[in-house]
Amino acid sequence: MSSSNEDFVFGRHAGIDFLKTQEAEKINKVFLAEGVQEDFAREVYRYAKKKRLIVQRVPKSKLDALVQGGNHQGLVLAVASFAYADFDQLLDQLDQQEEAPLLLLLDNIEDPHNLGSILRSADATGVSGVIIPKRRASGLTSVVAKTSTGAIDHVPVARVGNLVQTVQALKERGYWVFGTAMAGEDYRRWNANGKTVLVIGNEGKGISPLLLKQMDQTLTIPMIGHVQSLNASVATGVLLYQAFNSRHPL
Known part of the structure; x- marks a missing residue:
């Protein structure tokens, strides 16, 4: 083994x-x-x-x-073993790029299949980097690699100790932070231009309360069916393509 x-x-x-x-x-x-x-x-x-x-x-x-x-x-x-990007070095590198970065911050995504699928969507939509916590969350494993179908090799993933402090550090660097919440604004009105962070919550509990307080704006995906929630990786894909559409209009 x-x-x-x-x-x-x-x-x-x-x-x-x-x-x-x-x-x-x-x-x-x-x-x-x-x-x-x-x-x-x-x-x-x-x-x-x-x-x-x-x-x-x-x-x-x-x-x-x-x-x-x-x-x-x-x-x-x-x-x-899969290497993680250094958080500070990643931000320094992104500051040198012409296009404003789009970051994805995952609040305790526990299912490696979800993480792999999210990395796949992140690669497809031009996400600059993914941030995950060091504890109580899936890391980069063989299951993640398999599910990502190669995206794990192309999207930098950084691990951090404290998500609240991380968001505060991102705000100091000029990022706008958006999270998901049932009472948020319709995601179809979301403009993701500029330095942007999208925060996705845990599969069952959503974004933790302390982290949710750090959001500049919350977003919701309207649903008309009987089930009022989407799989975390599906919801992430929907939101990332809205970000892509606002950044790359037809």
């Missing part, structure tokens, strides 16, 4: 994307199941050869054990 310095990327799309885009030093081992389709096997060998990596053919049962039953689709990469 993985050590503190090793994790796994698995699945055909995520695995191939990692082989294509990452430096060889980040990939410790390439495991390919015996009996996979020849076209897929040739693709794995082609990218592995470019990085001078050895492909180990192993029984499917070994891959099942490595990823604890995850859907590996015949490919598992043992990789160096």
